[in-house]
Amino acid sequence: MIEVEGLRKVYGDRVAVDGISFRVEPGQVFGLLGPNGAGKTTTISCLSGLIRATSGAVRLNGIDVAADPKRAKANLGVVPQELAMYPEISARENLAFWGGVQGLDRGELSTKIPRMLERVGLADRAKEPVKNFSGGMKRRLNLAIGLIHDPKVVLMDEPTVGVDPQSRVHILDLIRDRAKAGTSIVYTTHYMDEAEGLCDPFLILDQGKVIANGGLEELLEQAGNVIERASIPQPSLERLFIHLTGKDLRE
Amino acid sequence: MRQTWLVLQKDLLRWRRDPVGLLLWAAIPLAVVLLMKAAFGGSGTPTAQLIWVDQDKTLITQALRTAFEQEQIAELIETTDADSTAAMETLGKGKASVVVIFPRGFADDYLNAKTPKITLIKNPAQNILPKIVEETFSILVDGASYLQYVFDEPLQTLRDLVALDAAPPDSSILSISRGISAPLEQAGAYLLPPVIGVEVLGEDEETSGASAGGESAEASSGKEIGFLELFFPGVLLMSMLFVAQILAIDFWVEDRNGTYARTVSGVDGDAGFVLGKTLAGVVILTAIFLTLLLIGRFALQIHLQNILPAVAYLGACSFGFVAAINYLVVLAKTQKGATVLSSMAVMPLVMLGGSFFPLEAMPAGLRAIGEKTPNGLVGEQLKLILFDRGATPTMVVTLVVALVLGSFFVFLARRQARSRFVGA
Numbered sequence: 033m034i035e036v037e038g039l040r041k042v043y044g045d046r047v048a049v050d051g052i053s054f055r056v057e058p059g060q061v062f063g064l065l066g067p068n069g070a071g072k073t074t075t076i077s078c079l080s081g082l083i084r085a086t087s088g089a090v091r092l093n094g095i096d097v098a099a100d101p102k103r104a105k106a107n108l109g110v111v112p113q114e115l116a117m118y119p120e121i122s123a124r125e126n127l128a129f130w131g132g133v134q135g136l137d138r139g140e141l142s143t144k145i146p147r148m149l150e151r152v153g154l155a156d157r158a159k160e161p162v163k164n165f166s167g168g169m170k171r172r173l174n175l176a177i178g179l180i181h182d183p184k185v186v187l188m189d190e191p192t193v194g195v196d197p198q199s200r201v202h203i204l205d206l207i208r209d210r211a212k213a214g215t216s217i218v219y220t221t222h223y224m225d226e227a228e229g230l231c232d233p234f235l236i237l238d239q240g241k242v243i244a245n246g247g248l249e250e251l252l253e254q255a256g257n258v259i260e261r262a263s264i265p266q267p268s269l270e271r272l273f274i275h276l277t278g279k280d281l282r283e
Numbered sequence: 284m285r286q287t288w289l290v291l292q293k294d295l296l297r298w299r300r301d302p303v304g305l306l307l308w309a310a311i312p313l314a315v316v317l318l319m320k321a322a323f324g325g326s327g328t329p330t331a332q333l334i335w336v337d338q339d340k341t342l343i344t345q346a347l348r349t350a351f352e353q354e355q356i357a358e359l360i361e362t363t364d365a366d367s368t369a370a371m372e373t374l375g376k377g378k379a380s381v382v383v384i385f386p387r388g389f390a391d392d393y394l395n396a397k398t399p400k401i402t403l404i405k406n407p408a409q410n411i412l413p414k415i416v417e418e419t420f421s422i423l424v425d426g427a428s429y430l431q432y433v434f435d436e437p438l439q440t441l442r443d444l445v446a447l448d449a450a451p452p453d454s455s456i457l458s459i460s461r462g463i464s465a466p467l468e469q470a471g472a473y474l475l476p477p478v479i480g481v482e483v484l485g486e487d488e489e490t491s492g493a494s495a496g497g498e499s500a501e502a503s504s505g506k507e508i509g510f511l512e513l514f515f516p517g518v519l520l521m522s523m524l525f526v527a528q529i530l531a532i533d534f535w536v537e538d539r540n541g542t543y544a545r546t547v548s549g550v551d552g553d554a555g556f557v558l559g560k561t562l563a564g565v566v567i568l569t570a571i572f573l574t575l576l577l578i579g580r581f582a583l584q585i586h587l588q589n590i591l592p593a594v595a596y597l598g599a600c601s602f603g604f605v606a607a608i609n610y611l612v613v614l615a616k617t618q619k620g621a622t623v624l625s626s627m628a629v630m631p632l633v634m635l636g637g638s639f640f641p642l643e644a645m646p647a648g649l650r651a652i653g654e655k656t657p658n659g660l661v662g663e664q665l666k667l668i669l670f671d672r673g674a675t676p677t678m679v680v681t682l683v684v685a686l687v688l689g690s691f692f693v694f695l696a697r698r699q700a701r702s703r704f705v706g707a
Contacts, residue, residue, distance in 0.1 A: 043706070077544075077705070080548040081548065081552070082544055082547055082548050082705050083705055083706060101552060102550050102551070102552075105548065105549065105550050105552075106550050108548070110545060110548045112541045112544065112545060113541070114540060114541030114544075115540065115541070116540055116541035116542045116544070116545040117540070117542065118293065118297055118540075118542065120296075120297045120300040120301040121293070121296050121297055121300055125293075125296060129289060129292075129293045130545070130549075132285070132289045133286065133289060133545075133546055133549035133550070133551070134549055134550060135549075135550045135551075161300065177545075
């Protein structure tokens with residue numbers, strides 16, 4: 033479970049995240065949405081303990097990240113937007129290193145690595161240097177690294193950017209499986225159709241502030257009158273998102 | 284410690300799988316020295332080949348030639364005699380650096396205060412060696428010209444005596460002696476300063492080592508240090524500095540790929556990341572030192588028993604260098620800035636600290652500075668190890684300073700990396 037209360041992060045005189053609160057129950061895939069610069073990555077960084085929040089509290093499975101980071105992060109998996117892995121070494125060696133970073137011992141690694149490689153469809157390429165992999169294969173490995181230690185809480189920052197449809201389906205299936213197994217997942221993406229099919233509930237951020245929060249039906253219902261007034265045909269998450277955040281281009 | 288060990292193993296594995304960049308940088312200094320040696324040719328110190336074509340064959344030309352037989356000049360310039368045809372033929376084949384021709388009547392012109400001419404023909408294919416001869420000659424010719432001005436009168440008397448072709452009277456000899464001694468007495472205080480005594484330290488120990496030590500005594504400090512021996516310690520340190528810089532830039536690669544942030548998100552945060560990378564650098568450099576020293580063993584007859592102490596000493600000292608360069612690299616705001624900043628530290632150290640030009644070949648002022656640079660200090664101690672001169676208190680001091688400063692820079696680099704890469 034993830035609990036965020038009044039999270040605020042300020043850089044100099046710029047407020048990146050302005051007192052947001054939400055809660056992610058076990059088994060939920062929580063869609064954290066927003067245009068570029070909305071504060072999604074800053075929120076993820078605060079949740080993962082990478083940066084310290086200016087104020088507010090983050091608890092992972094009831095453990096405060098600021099007070100006891102080591103214990104809080106033991107059950108945390110992070111899948112960053114970047115392909116955060118080492119291209120010179122193999123998929124197996126990458127998983128061994130990152131599993132070790134998450135505290136797995138040699139015995140645990142020997143059972144979890146083959147299982148995870150099988151699950152992400154890389155078992156037959158396990159010994160090959162990652163630099164030879166396609167973009168989709170690297171994305172799947174990126175996901176596998178975040179899940180190697182079977183975390184109870186997973187933070188995913190645009191994990192399907194630039195992948196082929198097959199790899200995307202594979203990645204989304206794996207995320208659904210994790211959720212069914214009781215993992216709490218925070219998921220950020222710019223693909224609204226993907227979020228609509230995967231996430232529930234949602235939180236839409238803009239300029240560090242929460243502008244909408246709740247399940248899809250709830251959000252569409254709340255915005256129903258607005259949408260009706262704006263004459264938006266066939267209400268969808270994407271239309272709602274554009275309506276709420278505007279059509280202006282963001283940095 | 285767990286994260287330190289993991290990061291160390293991971294970096295070693297990465298560099299083992301993709302070693303080309305590192306090996307190139309490690310080998311460049313060695314290649315430069317080998318090319319220099321090939322350019323100079325032969326073994327030992329490079330020497331200029333000078334051919335005398337003495338068509339005058341007098342005491343004056345002999346005196347000028349004798350100057351090139353002085354011990355220190357003779358080490359740099361080898362001389363032979365030939366007639367002009369043979370000399371030009373040898374020069375044409377590129378087997379000589381310079382041909383010097385004393386024409387007939389040279390001594391007469393000199394004694395008559397005319398302007399005698401020496402022809403100096405240089406080998407156009409060589410740059411440095413003919414220049415050495417030319418410079419030596421210009422100093423010599425200046426000296427001879429001053430003698431001509433100062434001792435004009437006695438030289439004139441001497442010319443008259445030579446013309447008489449008979450035993451000179453005592454009065455003439457007295458006149459020449461006075462003519463020479465009077466100006467010398469006046470200028471003596473300026474021209475002939477007190478003799479400088481040279482104190483050779485440690486000679487007794489070396490002598491006793493020679494009598495007792497057999498093989499090791501041959502390589503003791505009394506041994507002439509050849510061209511490669513002169514450059515080799517500097518090559519090791521230049522490789523170290525170049526490789527340490529390449530390793531340090533990897534912090535920016537870790538940032539760009541998101542692997543630094545992902546590690547910090549792990550259970551141990553950034554506890555052992557910087558130390559792990561620093562130690563990986565030390566292990567890689569130690570392997571490079573060992574490889575270069577084993578190559579050196581065959582090329583330079585470095586004794587096997589000196590290789591392990593040298594590797595251990597260099598490996599331990601490299602901790603300080605790697606940590607300091609790591610800190611500089613994370614201090615910069617961009618990867619490009621990191622390259623510039625670290626180069627601004629590495630290149631002056633390479634140039635001044637005896638890694639590119641041996642300290643022995645530097646002017647005294649620069650040498651004094653070079654000896655105080657970190658790599659200059661380590662290089663001097665390394666020579667002592669490699670050439671059987673034993674441990675000194677300075678060696679222990681440099682080791683302790685390297686380890687203490689290294690630990691301090693690891694601490695600073697950890698804080699700076701976190702601030703620079705994740706803004707925490």
